[in-house]
Amino acid sequence: MTDGTKILMCPPHHYDVDYVINPWMEGNIHRSSRERAEEQWNKLHHVLKNHATVELVAPQPGWPDMVFAANAGLVLGQNVVLSRFLHPERQGEEPFFQAWFEAHGFTVHTLPESLPFEGAGDALLDRAGGWLWAGYGFRSELDSHPYLAEWLDVEVLSLRLVDSRFYHLDTCFCPLTDGYLMYYPPAFDAYSNRLIELRVAEEKRIVIDEVDAINFACNAVNVGQVVVMNKASDQLRQVLADRGFVVEETPLTEFLKAGGAAKCLTLKTTEPRQVSPKTSTIQSRVIHLEGHLLDSGIVNRALDTIVTGGGSFQVLSFDLGKQRQDSSMAEVKVSAPDASVMDDIMGQLIDLGAVSLPREVTAATLETVIQDGVAPDDFYVTTIYPTEVLIGDHWFKVQGQRMDGAIAVTRNPAGSAGPESGAVARCKLLRDLKAGEEVVVGSQGIHTLRKAPSLKKTDDFSFMGAGVSSERRVELVVEQIAWDLRRIRDRGGKVIVTAGPVVIHTGGSEHLKTLIRDGYVHALLGGNAIAVHDIEQSMMGTSLGMDMKRGVSVQGGHRHHLKAINTIRRYGSIANAVAAGALTSGVMYECVTNNVPFSLAGSIRDDGPLPDTKMNLIEAQADYARLIEGADLILMLSTMLHSIGVGNMTPAGVKMVCVDINPAVVTKLSDRGSVESTGVVTDVGLFLSLLVQQLAKLTGQYASVG
Ligand code: ARG
Numbered sequence: 002m003t004d005g006t007k008i009l010m011c012p013p014h015h016y017d018v019d020y021v022i023n024p025w026m027e028g029n030i031h032r033s034s035r036e037r038a039e040e041q042w043n044k045l046h047h048v049l050k051n052h053a054t055v056e057l058v059a060p061q062p063g064w065p066d067m068v069f070a071a072n073a074g075l076v077l078g079q080n081v082v083l084s085r086f087l088h089p090e091r092q093g094e095e096p097f098f099q100a101w102f103e104a105h106g107f108t109v110h111t112l113p114e115s116l117p118f119e120g121a122g123d124a125l126l127d128r129a130g131g132w133l134w135a136g137y138g139f140r141s142e143l144d145s146h147p148y149l150a151e152w153l154d155v156e157v158l159s160l161r162l163v164d165s166r167f168y169h170l171d172t173c174f175c176p177l178t179d180g181y182l183m184y185y186p187p188a189f190d191a192y193s194n195r196l197i198e199l200r201v202a203e204e205k206r207i208v209i210d211e212v213d214a215i216n217f218a219c220n221a222v223n224v225g226q227v228v229v230m231n232k233a234s235d236q237l238r239q240v241l242a243d244r245g246f247v248v249e250e251t252p253l254t255e256f257l258k259a260g261g262a263a264k265c266l267t268l269k270t271t272e273p274r275q276v277s278p279k280t281s282t283i284q285s286r287v288i289h290l291e292g293h294l295l296d297s298g299i300v301n302r303a304l305d306t307i308v309t310g311g312g313s314f315q316v317l318s319f320d321l322g323k324q325r326q327d328s329s330m331a332e333v334k335v336s337a338p339d340a341s342v343m344d345d346i347m348g349q350l351i352d353l354g355a356v357s358l359p360r361e362v363t364a365a366t367l368e369t370v371i372q373d374g375v376a377p378d379d380f381y382v383t384t385i386y387p388t389e390v391l392i393g394d395h396w397f398k399v400q401g402q403r404m405d406g407a408i409a410v411t412r413n414p415a416g417s418a419g420p421e422s423g424a425v426a427r428c429k430l431l432r433d434l435k436a437g438e439e440v441v442v443g444s445q446g447i448h449t450l451r452k453a454p455s456l457k458k459t460d461d462f463s464f465m466g467a468g469v470s471s472e473r474r475v476e477l478v479v480e481q482i483a484w485d486l487r488r489i490r491d492r493g494g495k496v497i498v499t500a501g502p503v504v505i506h507t508g509g510s511e512h513l514k515t516l517i518r519d520g521y522v523h524a525l526l527g528g529n530a531i532a533v534h535d536i537e538q539s540m541m542g543t544s545l546g547m548d549m550k551r552g553v554s555v556q557g558g559h560r561h562h563l564k565a566i567n568t569i570r571r572y573g574s575i576a577n578a579v580a581a582g583a584l585t586s587g588v589m590y591e592c593v594t595n596n597v598p599f600s601l602a603g604s605i606r607d608d609g610p611l612p613d614t615k616m617n618l619i620e621a622q623a624d625y626a627r628l629i630e631g632a633d634l635i636l637m638l639s640t641m642l643h644s645i646g647v648g649n650m651t652p653a654g655v656k657m658v659c660v661d662i663n664p665a666v667v668t669k670l671s672d673r674g675s676v677e678s679t680g681v682v683t684d685v686g687l688f689l690s691l692l693v694q695q696l697a698k699l700t701g702q703y704a705s706v707g
Pocket of ligand 1: 022066071072121122169171259260261265
């Protein structure tokens with residue numbers, strides 16, 4: 002009894018495992034028995050003939066996988082989209098399938114040559130909704146999906162396959178009568194799983210386990226209530242029975258060796274024409290990469306980002322510079338199953354410095370803040386790199402660049418004339434956003450510059466590169482830093498030091514004092530502790546109760562710490578204590594007497610605190626940010642807390658030198674992405690002593706020259 006369903010099959014006379022193009026074929030070359038294959042195929046043919054009309058296409062010598070008729074093409078009504086096989090091993094099947102379709106009155110659509118699509122193996126109609134589920138990730142290209150929507154006039158939902166054992170959609174996904182869906186969720190990425198759950202009600206989803214999945218239970222032929230498959234567990238058989246389906250098992254183990262089973266061996270040629278709108282949500286954009294693409298590894302990272310983000314890419318052009326110092330250019334077409342996936346990918350690409358072609362770019366999308374201190378959900382999160390946004394048809398540079406902020410846009414600020422001449426874009430922390438102001442959302446119309454323009458070639462730090470230097474390289478690095486400090490000072494630039502109490506413990510205070518006195522430090526950032534330890538040392542000769550000269554703890558020494566705090570509290574501030582003659586030496590003393598501003602940010606473990614310590618962290622952050630503005634170099638000395646805090650508010654283009662005995666701190670800072678950060682893993686006291694020596698040498702050189 003048949004219901005008018007027609008199925009196309011191809012006899013296995015030339016079937017064998019001749020090559021490996023999927024994981025099932027590995028180790029199986031020439032391991033299948035032709036005889037058993039014929040027998041199994043005949044049995045399937047026989048079973049199917051009870052439920053449908055089976056037509057045959059003639060097998061061809063030399064094309065062993067032609068037996069998998071599902072890959073001939075995708076049929077809907079009178080239209081066929083012919084397959085374009087990814088692997089050359091199967092491309093020769095195309096003309097034979099094409100001839101069959103044409104001889105049987107189908108309108109055959111052929112895809113552009115370099116656009117793989119493997120027919121009904123990767124595209125399955127939902128049996129209730131009338132839309133087409135289409136797979137990509139291994140064989141078919143995402144960019145083929147819009148063609149399916151267009152030619153077959155159907156809504157296409159793209160699903161990304163992520164497990165190479167399930168390389169075709171029909172190996173792990175099987176729509177059934179009445180809108181049921183039997184599938185194996187781990188074969189899909191998270192986004193695809195979400196999409197499936199949105200479209201198919203929970204009671205219609207039949208999730209199978211791995212054992213059934215690797216027995217190709219999803220690779221089933223469904224006609225009416227009958228489901229024909231290689232093998233089903235008792236449990237699956239029961240689940241299907243509870244929903245009114247009858248499983249008919251027919252062993253297809255010989256074909257499993259090539260990675261196929263019941264469904265692969267068949268193609269339905271009577272898919273009923275459904276009424277569902279022609280749509281595809283697939284989005285494409287062309288990005289433009291420029292720079293030292295190979296050296297920097299940026300191409301690899303960009304392509305990885307696209308694929309792991311759920312998209313696909315096509316490299317349209319790649320122009321390698323001729324000389325080593327030339328930069329290269331690449332144009333890459335990015336496709337994503339829908340706008341939200343595209344936005345995520347674009348956001349990440351922007352962080353990498355991948356730039357959309359200006360002519361392609363549409364203006365940034367702005368959304369109004371409705372609650373103070375809360376951004377719209379989809380707000381663009383800023384990076385350390387200089388950024389521009391397209392508002393109207395003008396690009397505006399974002400002011401106050403820092404990472405982890407939002408971009409707030411004020412249009413027509415007071416005093417501006419025309420509509421385009423007037424917009425100000427500024428990085429703002431979430432907490433500073435005000436209801437009513439507009440914030441950039443999504444990723445359209447945003448452009449970041451990877452390399453800060455302020456970095457002059459001659460200033461290049463590149464021989465150290467970004468990264469971490471070990472002990473052996475410390476002296477070399479110190480030479481570079483000394484040279485840089487010297488030049489920044491001489492041209493009136495700005496150097497910031499963040500320092501932790503370890504600087505004092507390790508005997509670095511002498512050297513830091515020298516740096517301050519000699520004009521190399523233009524602001525000091527730290528916490529309560531560095532100031533307390535420094536003051537204790539200068540008043541009592543101990544640091545946290547340790548005698549700094551002899552390196553042993555002093556009887557009752559721990560009280561020194563609190564006495565130091567108490568004294569400063571009596572005077573109301575460090576500066577007052579200096580003015581009153583109560584504090585006469587040390588790092589803090591040098592700051593006060595040399596007019597070097599300092600900022601002390603409090604924390605939960607602070608003793609006291611000193612009256613100067615800002616216990617309101619929002620104020621402390623603002624104070625740090627104010628002092629950092631315009632910095633050329635930041636020297637971070639053994640303080641994880643304050644260095645990372647400072648790193649977060651510093652734009653690219655500011656050199657950062659992070660010195661810490663703990664490599665984790667140093668790595669953490671260079672991970673934030675700045676190519677201008679240098680890590681030195683060493684004892685900070687030693688580092689400062691070498692630095693001061695080196696600066697003295699440079700001065701000597703200058704003196705002898707001048
Ligand atoms: N060896 C074939 C290939 O790797 C198997 C095709 C299975 N077909 C299918 N519709 N899943 O292409």
